[in-house]
Amino acid sequence: MRKIGDQIGSFLFVLPALAFFVTFSIYPLFKTFQLSFFQWDGMTKNMTFVGFQNYINAFRDFIWLKSLKNGVYLAILALIIMNSIAFILAVLVNLRIRCSKFYRVVFYIPPILSGIVVGFIWKWIYDPNYGILNGILDILHLSQFKRAWLSDIHTALISVSIASMWQGVGGSFILFLAGLQGIPEELYEASIVDGASFWQQFFYITIPLMSRTLMIVSILTILGAMQLLTIVIPLTNGGPGFETEVPALRIYKEAFSNYRFGYATALSVLLGIMLFIISIIQIKLRRTD
Amino acid sequence: MRRLVEKILGLIFVLSLVFLMSISYGKETVKITIWHYLNDRDKLLKTLAAQYTIKTGVRVEFQLYSGDQMGAKIRAAAQARTLPDAWTGVGLKGDLSRLAQAGNILNLTPYIKDWVSRFPENIVAQVTFTKDDGYNVEPGTYGIPLDVNNMQFLYNKDLFKKAGLDPNKPPKTWKEFIEYGKKLKEAGILPFATGFGTWAGLTMIQPYEFAYLGEEKLNAARLGKITFKEAGYERVLNLLVEMRDAGMFAPGTATMDLPTAEQMFANGQVAMIFDGSWAIGVFKMMNPNFKNYFVFFPPKDERAPYQALIPGGIGAYFVVNKDSKYIKETIEFLKWLTDVPQQAKYAKESFNLPANKNTIDPRTLGPQIAEFVKGMDKVYSYLAPFKNPRTEEILAKGMQLIILGQKTCAEVVKEMDETNK
Numbered sequence: 156m157r158k159i160g161d162q163i164g165s166f167l168f169v170l171p172a173l174a175f176f177v178t179f180s181i182y183p184l185f186k187t188f189q190l191s192f193f194q195w196d197g198m199t200k201n202m203t204f205v206g207f208q209n210y211i212n213a214f215r216d217f218i219w220l221k222s223l224k225n226g227v228y229l230a231i232l233a234l235i236i237m238n239s240i241a242f243i244l245a246v247l248v249n250l251r252i253r254c255s256k257f258y259r260v261v262f263y264i265p266p267i268l269s270g271i272v273v274g275f276i277w278k279w280i281y282d283p284n285y286g287i288l289n290g291i292l293d294i295l296h297l298s299q300f301k302r303a304w305l306s307d308i309h310t311a312l313i314s315v316s317i318a319s320m321w322q323g324v325g326g327s328f329i330l331f332l333a334g335l336q337g338i339p340e341e342l343y344e345a346s347i348v349d350g351a352s353f354w355q356q357f358f359y360i361t362i363p364l365m366s367r368t369l370m371i372v373s374i375l376t377i378l379g380a381m382q383l384l385t386i387v388i389p390l391t392n393g394g395p396g397f398e399t400e401v402p403a404l405r406i407y408k409e410a411f412s413n414y415r416f417g418y419a420t421a422l423s424v425l426l427g428i429m430l431f432i433i434s435i436i437q438i439k440l441r442r443t444d
Numbered sequence: 445m446r447r448l449v450e451k452i453l454g455l456i457f458v459l460s461l462v463f464l465m466s467i468s469y470g471k472e473t474v475k476i477t478i479w480h481y482l483n484d485r486d487k488l489l490k491t492l493a494a495q496y497t498i499k500t501g502v503r504v505e506f507q508l509y510s511g512d513q514m515g516a517k518i519r520a521a522a523q524a525r526t527l528p529d530a531w532t533g534v535g536l537k538g539d540l541s542r543l544a545q546a547g548n549i550l551n552l553t554p555y556i557k558d559w560v561s562r563f564p565e566n567i568v569a570q571v572t573f574t575k576d577d578g579y580n581v582e583p584g585t586y587g588i589p590l591d592v593n594n595m596q597f598l599y600n601k602d603l604f605k606k607a608g609l610d611p612n613k614p615p616k617t618w619k620e621f622i623e624y625g626k627k628l629k630e631a632g633i634l635p636f637a638t639g640f641g642t643w644a645g646l647t648m649i650q651p652y653e654f655a656y657l658g659e660e661k662l663n664a665a666r667l668g669k670i671t672f673k674e675a676g677y678e679r680v681l682n683l684l685v686e687m688r689d690a691g692m693f694a695p696g697t698a699t700m701d702l703p704t705a706e707q708m709f710a711n712g713q714v715a716m717i718f719d720g721s722w723a724i725g726v727f728k729m730m731n732p733n734f735k736n737y738f739v740f741f742p743p744k745d746e747r748a749p750y751q752a753l754i755p756g757g758i759g760a761y762f763v764v765n766k767d768s769k770y771i772k773e774t775i776e777f778l779k780w781l782t783d784v785p786q787q788a789k790y791a792k793e794s795f796n797l798p799a800n801k802n803t804i805d806p807r808t809l810g811p812q813i814a815e816f817v818k819g820m821d822k823v824y825s826y827l828a829p830f831k832n833p834r835t836e837e838i839l840a841k842g843m844q845l846i847i848l849g850q851k852t853c854a855e856v857v858k859e860m861d862e863t864n865k
Contacts, residue, residue, distance in 0.1 A: 197519060198542040282704075283695035284634070284713060303695040308850055311699075394641055394699040396845040411516040413833045414542065 190420040197416030209421035219422060222400040223429075229316050229401065230380035237320040238369075238376060241327035246361075248328075249335040259332070266325040270385025277318035278390055281305050305391050311398045319386050323379060327372050334368030335361070370441040374434050381430055402426050475503040476774050477528035479518075481511035482760055484725045485794045492786055499780075502773050512642065512701075515539065522548045529768040530778065533587050533761045536570055538829040541579040543763070544586055550764040551584035555775045562782065562800045563589050566825055570758040578667070578828070587761040588778045589799035591790070593721040594756025594819045595647050597743075598812075601736045603715040607631035614740035618683070621743040625692035628715045634694040636687065637709070638718040639702030645843055646836065647755045648718040652680050654824060655748035668831030671861045681853035683745070684846045698844040710734045721816035722759060725795035739815040741822070753824035759796065835864040 191209055195202040213219050244262060248255045265273065280288050283303035292301050304314045338361065346356050362369075384403035387393065393400040393408070406426070410419035480489065486508045493504035507528070509517055515534040521527045527548060533540060543549045560568060571587030573579050601611035607628045615621040625635040638644050653662050656679050665675040687693060694714050697705075702719070703726075709717040710730040717723075727734055742752050762778050764771060780786060787798035795813060797820075798804060809817065830836055842856030 196542060198522060198546040198548075200546070284708065303698075306696045306698040306700075306848065308845075308848060391699050392641055392701075394841065394844050395848055396841045396850065407516075408837065411519055413837065415834075 187420045188424055190417055191424050192421075193417040194415075195417040196414040197410060198414065202417070205417070209418045210425065212418065213422055213425055218397050218400060219402075219405055221397050222402045222405040225312060225398075225400060226381045226383070226402045228312065229319060229383060230377045232313075232316045233320055233323060233376045233380045234373060237324050238327050238372060240320075241324045241372075242331050244324070244328050245331035245335055246357075248332060259329075262328050263325045265322045266329075268322065270322070271389055273318060273322045274386040274389030277314075277321070277386075278305070281314055281390075305399075306395050308395055308398045311391055311395060315383075315387060315390055315399045318390060319380070319383055322386065323376070326379075327376065330368060330372050330375075331365070334365050337368075338364045366441060370437055374437055377433055377437075378430055381426065473503060474501075474770055474773050475505060476530070476770055476777060477505050477507065478762070478774075479507050479509055479514070479528050479531040480760070481509055481514045481532055481534070483508060483511070484722075484729050485760075485790075485796070488790065488793050492781060492789070496777055496780060500776075502777065504777055518543070522546060525767070527765045527767070529770055529774045530762045530764045532590070533571070533763045536758070537573065537577075537579055538833075540571060540586055540763070541573065541581045544573065544579075544581040547766055549586050550766045550768075550771060551582060552586060552588065552764060552775070553584040555771075556585065556588065556779070559779060560585065562802060564592070564799075564801050566823075567592055567758050567799060569825065571761055571763075587758070587763050588775075588782060589758045589761045590782065591722075591759040591794075591796040591799050592757060592820065593759035593797060594754050594816055594823050595718060595720045596754060596816065596819055597716055597718050597740050598709065598723065598737055599716045599740060600709065600712060600714075601738060603628065603633050603712065607633055607715070611736075614738065615743045616740075618686075618743045618745035618747075622686055622690045622692070625687065625690045625716075629691045634708070634714040635690075635692040636716045636718075637694040637697050637700060637705040637714045639700055639705050640697055640840075640844055640847060641699040642701050643840075644702040644705075644718070646840055649680055649683065649843070650755045650824070650827070651742040651752035652683055652745065652748065653677075655742075655745055655750050655752040656680050658750040659753070659824070659826070663826065663828035666828040666830050666835075666864075668864050672857045672864070673861055677857050677860070678853040679747070681843070681846055681856055684843060685853065688847055688849065693847055698847045706730065709737075720756070720759075721813060722796050724810065724812050724816075728795060737812065739812055739819075741819060752822070754819055754822050756820070756823040757825070758799070761799075831864050835860050838863045 192204060192206060193202045194205045194209070244258070248258050248262075252258075268276075280286050281304040283289060283301070283306070286304075288304065289301045292298055302310050304310050342360050342364075343356055346360060351359070381401075382403050383401050384407065387399055387401055387404050391399040393404050402422070403426075406419050406422045409415045409422060480486070482489065486506065489506045493506055497503050511534075514532070518527070518531060518534060522543060540549070544551075567589050568585055571589070572583075572585040573581040574583050597614070599614050604611045604614075604624075607624075608631065609624055609627060615624050628635040638648055640648075657665070657675050657677065661670065661675045664670045665672045665677065694700075694705075694708065705714070705717055706719060706723060706726050707730055708714045709719075710727045712734065727737070742754060744752065764774050764778075768774055782800050784800055784803050787800040787803040790796065791798040791803060791809070795810065797813065797817060804817065838859050839856070842851060842859060845851035846853060846856060
């Protein structure tokens, strides 16, 4: 009796959080999945069951496929360049260089800024007529490299990527720093006694013990890149053409501009499944290592 | 003793709370919430709201939101049933019809029938649904106009003079328009910008849609009854090619938003812009010293057989929430807001054309506004919705790529036809 009483008591304590989770996570998940089988404009009561037609249309939709391609491009760039920079910064700050506490704060400012704010900051930087990037190129006598960075199809996506990586590097940096600080000092001390060089310590102690953190950061980086939205809207709104269209923006536009709510939910289900599969693969790869 | 004091203080605190709650419960203050996106008129609307509160005791709260996101905000609020008492409508019949079909907005006809005649009929028609108009909405008027506008070209007289052009003779023909653009470019002046990154780019070609296709063919193509190719839409898009080849577009125009283009124009960085009459107030806000500019009607293209018609008509307008607790009070406020004294103040301080036709007095309007007023009779009365709303996005993006030289007009028209099924 006492055991049942304890369990009921525990359940009652968990109930509010469970109710919150079910209401704001589980129910929307099922509702989204349900809506993906309907043609619905998101406003009126007319909902037409279309089965898997929305999913079939997604595979034929050149804009959606383009947005996925752009998302993958942004994710790869972020994985390689952004995380490399974040890791190097974390290693340097972990060496307890002068003003390391100051750097820790400064590097973490961009991630806490709103995406819209970051978008507008970089929009001004990239502005072809009075932006500081073209201004710096003028000062350095490199005017031949001046561009309409966000309007040129060759530079628009990389420009968006740079803005996104600038915002994201701080988040990866903090996680890497936490991971580095979790490595016991004794291991390094023991390696010094054994005559290990800095690079040997790095490759044989730091990297293996950071593998779990690397996996987590990689997953978060891919998830973040594939769900990029708030930076893109002020920067390019997916343009020029669909050159900087990203999956989250496509879902948003289909739902709220094109009145294809059912189709938008199908796209979001597909994106969710893709990201889930990628995360599982990464976890399994790490376990194999 | 200490415990007694604590008990007395606690009792006083509880009694105070009960007293305060009973005051607020007993006396219900009418408070109307109105969402809007008119950032240059926010202060003015709040001033008018305060005047109304003093006059009637009804509190009116205007809440400002970004124009570009207002549509999404309204749709989200409609689904969540958290719409305010009224809001400034976004888009025209296409967007309005969905809100009406969903039962979110009030059919105002029975409420405003005694005073709707203060507005021009063709303006009210833009927010009025009829039986066979294709929108499938219960016939009636669903909006109360606040101002009217139209969109034309504006030019900087000083920059024209600098390029050796007569500042009092803007281009009258398309050929002149291109020639002026070339001369401005040669003088080192950016000739033209507008918001091709947003809806504004679409409005720039609308006069030429009417001029080349005519109203009947244009609407038939939009409704999917004929293809855009059959309608000859390529000729319209080719105008962008001509502008591009003349070097008329300022760098970054393809993805530029309208506020950026307006800022460039107000700062004297670009010579011409396509914009609405509301821009007069926007330019004043951006650069109070910028005054030497004027308006010109879309230059006539001799190759086009029809009369160009410009976008415009109803500008800002209000819709009322069908589920509002204060429908009567909201409509009373909007009636007061669109009455002559308030509209006169609105016109004077915001530089926007008032919707109340009894308020428009060309003698008291500035020269630019007066020029916009002349164009009001050339505003198109009806533009059909696209059969597939996505076609508009395909067109907007296609225009960007034409400007960048990445797509041909034929390719864009083909995509439009494939989408508009």
